[in-house]
Amino acid sequence: xxxxxxxxxxxxxxxxxxxxxxxxxxxxxxxxxxxxxxxxxxxxxxxxxxxxxxxxxxxxxxxxxxxxxxxxxxxxxxxxxxxxxxxxxxxxxxxxxxxxxxxxxxxxxxxxxxxxxxxxxxxxxxxxxxxxxxxxxxxxxxxxxxxxxxxx
Numbered sequence: 001x002x003x004x005x006x007x008x009x010x011x012x013x014x015x016x017x018x019x020x021x022x023x024x025x026x027x028x029x030x031x032x033x034x035x036x037x038x039x040x041x042x043x044x045x046x047x048x049x050x051x052x053x054x055x056x057x058x059x060x061x062x063x064x065x066x067x068x069x070x071x072x073x074x075x076x077x078x079x080x081x082x083x084x085x086x087x088x089x090x091x092x093x094x095x096x097x098x099x100x101x102x103x104x105x106x107x108x109x110x111x112x113x114x115x116x117x118x119x120x121x122x123x124x125x126x127x128x129x130x131x132x133x134x135x136x137x138x139x140x141x142x143x144x145x146x147x148x149x150x151x152x
């Protein structure tokens with residue numbers, strides 16, 4: 001069950017880690033499905049034999065697939081904001097793809113609230129320092145400053 005936090009508590013939680021997601025496996029089937037949906041069939045993602053001949057040593061997930069997994073990660077990690085009618089992905093102020101995610105590896109997200117400001121009619125604009133970790137890896141897959149707008 002997802003925990004709940006008030007708008008006021010959210011504003012007071014700046015610079016606190018608010019959640020860590022469960023692990024998600026980035027298997028070849030997920031990578032292939034993403035390639036089909038996005039029409040991005042670059043061989044380093046979908047051809048294990050050719051990809052094995054590169055410095056990657058095998059297939060790797062698309063950076064954009066790893067980034068898109070953050071929505072599901074956040075849903076499993078972040079508290080629900082009480083009385084919010086909806087939360088909206090407002091975009092990114094910065095995204096850096098740091099390390100490749102090899103097929104078969106597991107990833108998870110960490111979310112630290114870095115800003116929470118009221119806007120207009122009382123909506124809450126938040127920014128999260130988001131990191132996607134690779135299980136057992138020395139470096140994260142990506143880091144991003146993610147804006148999420150909570151509508152009231």
